[in-house]
């Protein structure tokens with residue numbers, strides 16, 4: 001049983017990682033992401049309702065039970081992206097996508113990434129961070145492969161964005177758009193073997209999203 005206060009998104013967000021807690025009280029409006037994808041008993045029950053693995057909910061004045069692995073973003077709306085001061089502080093503290101990846105196609109993109117939170121070993125290994133996008137309508141760049149073999153989804157924390165999925169053979173043709181507002185985690189886009197279509201995040205408004213990576217081996 002543990003509740004770990006995470007500092008990867010501080011001072012902008014107060015995030016907790018919870019494992020095997022029988023109860024967790026949510027007072028102020030907060031976002032809860034169920035990460036218990038690899039566990040047998042894995043459905044969170046806030047107030048008698050359900051959050052299935054790799055989905056989230058915005059909750060207030062409720063107690064969660066049956067909690068195996070979850071991320072709680074306390075009072076997530078406290079981070080005000082209309083505040084120039086906050087935006088400048090995020091840009092100063094978080095590195096640009098290009099600084100993090102060194103990938104040429106990321107050069108000049110208005111994407112800023114927080115440090116990563118990593119936990120667990122093998123198939124229990126999870127990596128999470130937050131990403132701020134300062135402009136709407138900016139795609140992150142389509143890709144199909146990742147640097148590790150993991151199940152990947154994204155949770156929208158603030159603002160609006162989408163995951164865009166392309167045909168395997170024709171990157172110009174948008175095959176599917178999965179829109180996301182705060183509290184939405186898009187549906188899984190990988191198959192049983194961990195094969196991905198071409199995909200990319202695209203901002204609709206300035207916002208913050210949370211890439212979630214769960215190792216497959």
Ligand SMILES: [Fe+2]
Pocket residue numbers: 143146152199
């Ligand atoms: Fe990806």
